[in-house]
Amino acid sequence: MAAEIRPLRNDDEFAKHHFISDYAFNASRSEESAARRSTYYDRDWCLGAFDGDDLVAGLVIIPFEQYINGATIPVGGIASVSCLPERRRGGFVSALLKQSLATMRDAGQPLSALYTPHYSLYRKYGWELANRIIGYSFPPKPMKTRLPQPPGSFRRIEPDDWALLDALYTQQYAARNGGFVRPERRWRHHVVSDYAKGQRDAAIWSNAAGEPRGYAVYHQFTRSTPSSPIPEIVLRVDDWVALDGEAYSAILNYLLGHDLSARIIMLAGADEPLPDAFAEPTHLADPPGAWLGAMLRIVDVPAAIAARPALPQADGKSATIALTDASAPWNAGAWRITCSGDRISAEHTNAAVQLEMDVCALAPIYNGYTKPIDAARVGSVRVYDASALDALADIFATSFTPFCPDDF
Numbered sequence: 099m100a101a102e103i104r105p106l107r108n109d110d111e112f113a114k115h116h117f118i119s120d121y122a123f124n125a126s127r128s129e130e131s132a133a134r135r136s137t138y139y140d141r142d143w144c145l146g147a148f149d150g151d152d153l154v155a156g157l158v159i160i161p162f163e164q165y166i167n168g169a170t171i172p173v174g175g176i177a178s179v180s181c182l183p184e185r186r187r188g189g190f191v192s193a194l195l196k197q198s199l200a201t202m203r204d205a206g207q208p209l210s211a212l213y214t215p216h217y218s219l220y221r222k223y224g225w226e227l228a229n230r231i232i233g234y235s236f237p238p239k240p241m242k243t244r245l246p247q248p249p250g251s252f253r254r255i256e257p258d259d260w261a262l263l264d265a266l267y268t269q270q271y272a273a274r275n276g277g278f279v280r281p282e283r284r285w286r287h288h289v290v291s292d293y294a295k296g297q298r299d300a301a302i303w304s305n306a307a308g309e310p311r312g313y314a315v316y317h318q319f320t321r322s323t324p325s326s327p328i329p330e331i332v333l334r335v336d337d338w339v340a341l342d343g344e345a346y347s348a349i350l351n352y353l354l355g356h357d358l359s360a361r362i363i364m365l366a367g368a369d370e371p372l373p374d375a376f377a378e379p380t381h382l383a384d385p386p387g388a389w390l391g392a393m394l395r396i397v398d399v400p401a402a403i404a405a406r407p408a409l410p411q412a413d414g415k416s417a418t419i420a421l422t423d424a425s426a427p428w429n430a431g432a433w434r435i436t437c438s439g440d441r442i443s444a445e446h447t448n449a450a451v452q453l454e455m456d457v458c459a460l461a462p463i464y465n466g467y468t469k470p471i472d473a474a475r476v477g478s479v480r481v482y483d484a485s486a487l488d489a490l491a492d493i494f495a496t497s498f499t500p501f502c503p504d505d506f
Contacts, residue, residue, distance in 0.1 A: 101155075101190050102148040103197040112141045115156040115178075122180035134294045138287040139178075145198060147181075147190040155181035155190035159198055160506055163279040164209065165272050166465060167407040167496060170279055174202035174397065175506045176212035176225075195223045199397055199426045208402035210395040213505055220393055221458055223425045228462040229276060229391035229500045234364045234372055235383040238333075238354045242377040245347040248305065252352060255300040255313070260285035262302055263313050263339075270339045275466060276367070276392075276500035288504065289315055289337050298336055303348040312345030314338045314353060330360035337503060338364065346375050367501025392502050394461040399429045402464065403444040412437040412493045417486040418449050423457040437493050452486035455479045466496030 106112050116135050120127045139158055147155040160175035176198060181191050202210055214220055217227060255262060264280055271277030280289065287294040300315045315337040320329040333356050340346040353362055366372055373379040373386075396402050399421065416436040423429040434447035453470070459478040462468035470487040473479040481487065 101188075101193045103145060103193050104148065106141050106144045106146055106153075109141070111146060111153055112136070112144065114153045115144050115146055118153070118156055118182055119178040119180045121182070123178075137294045138283070145194055145201065147194050149185070149188075149190075154185040154188075155194055157191075157194050157198060159202060159205075159207075161205075161207070162211070162506075164211070164502075165277050165279070166275055167409065168273065169405060169407050171209055171402070171405045172205075172207040173209040173211050173278070174198070174205070174207040176210060177506050179212075179214075192223075195220075196425050199224075199395075202397045203426070203428070206401075208396070208398040208405060210397050211392045211502070213392055217390070217393065223395075224423060224457045224461075225393040225395040226458040226461045227390050228394035228465050228467040229502050230368050230467075231389055231391040231501070232366050232368060232370065233383075233387035233389065234366065235361055235387070236376075236381050238357045238359055238362055240378070240381050241350075241354050243347045243350050243354075243375055244377050245343055245375070247351040248344040248348055250303055250305045250311075250344070250348055252301045252303050252348075255290075255302055257286055257290045257297065260290060262310065263289070263300065263315070266302070266310055266313055266339045266341065267337075269341055271503075274498045274501070275496045276498075276502045278502065278504050280504070284504070288506070292317075301352065303345055303352065305344055311342055312338070312340040312349045314349050316353070318356070318359060331358055333359040333362045335362065335364045350375055365503070367503075368499045369501065394465055394467075396429065396457055396461050396464060397426065399433060399457075399460075400444045403435060403442050406442060406464065406494075407440045408437045408442050408493055409495045409497065410440070411495060412442070413439055415489040415492045417489040417493065418447060418452045419460075419486075419490075420451040420454040421457055421460065422455075426457070429457055435490070435493060442493060450482075452483035453479055453481060453490065463490060463494050465500045466494060466498075467500045470494075 116132050143158050145157055146153045157179040158177045162173040162175050163170040164173045290298050290300055298315050298317045302310050302313045304310045316335045318331055318333045320331055322329050340349050418434050420432045432447050432451055433444045435444045459473050463470055470490040474481050
């Protein structure tokens with residue numbers, strides 16, 4: 099029987115959708131967990147794969163907006179992709195992912211993002227790595243900042259004060275590339291708490307003039323180590339912002355004050371100058387851990403390109419690409435990508451093709467994660483006219499390497 103892919107119709111289907119996800123990811127299947135899920139996932143975000151009346155697989159499409167070059171672009175965040183084990187390899191997840199693309203296109207979400215350890219699976223459907231996260235780990239006691247602790251003050255923040263954090267977050271990330279706009283629900287359920295479970299600590303730093311300039315959201319936990327019978331304390335920084343050098347020093351010194359912790363863990367983007375802020379960066383884990391972050395997909399080529407501003411060097415540049423897309427055939431064909439001022443457009447064309455690629459290759463070029471010349475070097479772009487590589491690099495240039503501090 100062919101799978102029927104559709105939204106959920108009632109709370110019973112929502113509960114089954116929740117069960118399948120928690121079963122697949124070995125999460126709690128308690129009533130409390132199910133109640134929490136409804137606070138951070140809406141039922142109408144869910145798609146289900148049905149075999150007759152039986153729900154056998156599902157996923158969630160979370161509505162986000164992502165900052166790219168100063169614009170906010172709608173993104174469908176794919177999460178909770180799961181299937182009952184006895185129904186695996188029946189084509190249900192494949193059908194769900196393909197239908198999700200049409201659903202996002204109809205909803206006006208020209209981009210899609212997801213996190214996964216199974217990169218090869220999602221590459222088959224057009225998602226590609228387009229983000230890198232750097233993990234820094236260091237002991238607090240021997241660390242010192244290059245700039246001394248500046249005058250100013252800290253204020254502990256409760257969840258009801260999330261807007262104070264958001265004002266600082268927006269100042270930092272709206273000018274960068276890859277972060278999500280965070281509504282109140284996101285702050286409450288995913289930043290100052292972990293999927294609506296448990297409250298994290300948060301503190302804002304204000305300078306001597308009383309201006310808020312940075313914050314840290316964090317939690318501490320204990321873990322056993324093979325070398326000691328006493329568990330060690332670890333402080334994990336879940337989210338942080340520093341708008342200037344004083345804020346950078348203040349936030350780091352605040353964290354270093356938690357010196358009963360054996361380790362502090364901070365995550366950052368590839369552009370983050372964290373090692374430069376310490377007097378002796380050799381205490382950082384050597385080398386810092388680098389792991390691959392969110393995957394990105396172009397859902398609707400002309401809409402995604404029109405929504406994305408360009409930097410000044412793109413003005414007057416153009417390139418013609420041939421694109422293949424097995425899962426979203428509306429993206430396939432030859433496209434003329436042109437920039438005028440800071441606006442980019444893509445139109446179908448019969449002109450000679452300069453570059454050829456699969457939709458996977460386009461996403462990390464689009465958000466500035468991969469340079470076109472590097473994509474050609476690894477073979478994901480076929481080159482017929484090398485001048486188009488430089489043109490595409492200018493058209494999709496970014497001031498910052500993509501970094502998304504939110505998981506989902």
